[in-house]
Amino acid sequence: MKTLKYLLMSLVIMTGLMGFSSCGDDITRVTEEYYTGAEATNYNFVVGNSQNKWVWNAVDGRYECFFELNELSSDIYNYGSMVGGVFVNPGLDNEWLEMLPYNIIFPQNGTDPSYSVRISCAFTPGEVAFFFQPSDMKRNDNILAEYEFRITLMLDQFNVPK
Template identity: 30%
Template structure:
């Protein structure tokens, strides 16, 4: 019996030593034990990870090009039945053309009065004339022409009834366009 009592006392003492040893290794702060991270520690870890990742990441680049097509710059293309104005676009390179994006906008209305910026293609229907028709204003970009690097943009106006011609070239209104190149 003494032996059983002695074994129990030794086991209890061993358990108490392990328990006290475990508490002595923990933080004194009861709100943040060892297995929890403080908010400051988490923020620091995230900042370090972002800093490491950003060393290898190429950030998005962009460029804005504004082009005004004046009244006399529109010309009739009888082959596709639309008015066009073609401009050189030296800002366009192969990276932008192949892996980037070019967004086009047209400004409609009077600046600082009733002007709005519309994403291209801009489609407007006119039913107050006879016959009614729909007009599309848009653009095309071209990187190479005849195998040579000749970046250009062609703005165009096309009516749904394909009506037009050289007699109206000088009477088309000027338009302000914005191209946003992202790569």
């Protein structure tokens, strides 16, 4: 009888100890602070209109246009991401945003090789540049057009060294 009494008492104590130690508030606690990820901001630029003209660079064989972008900080440049795109067929039903660099190929007649244009961008802190480079790297103002670009700057504050 005494053995049964000790056995039951031990069972009750063991069950109680297991109940208190198995689930703590570290598992069931609700956190009110959420990590939402990187902050992304879009900026649109138009090149080739009367305000922002393409400028020929004879050394590099391309047209260029530079914009001040103060939001492109050294933190974003060093620890974030910069993405560029160009709108194709802007304002039409079949508009889309093409990532840069974007190559446009113009097929020629049977014997002439194809002609292409490469549209790209480059970044430095505080500035973004857009480039329009013909495949023959020769100046031809007749092929210039107006382009709308989108730049997205992204920065995850948790990746910036303190």
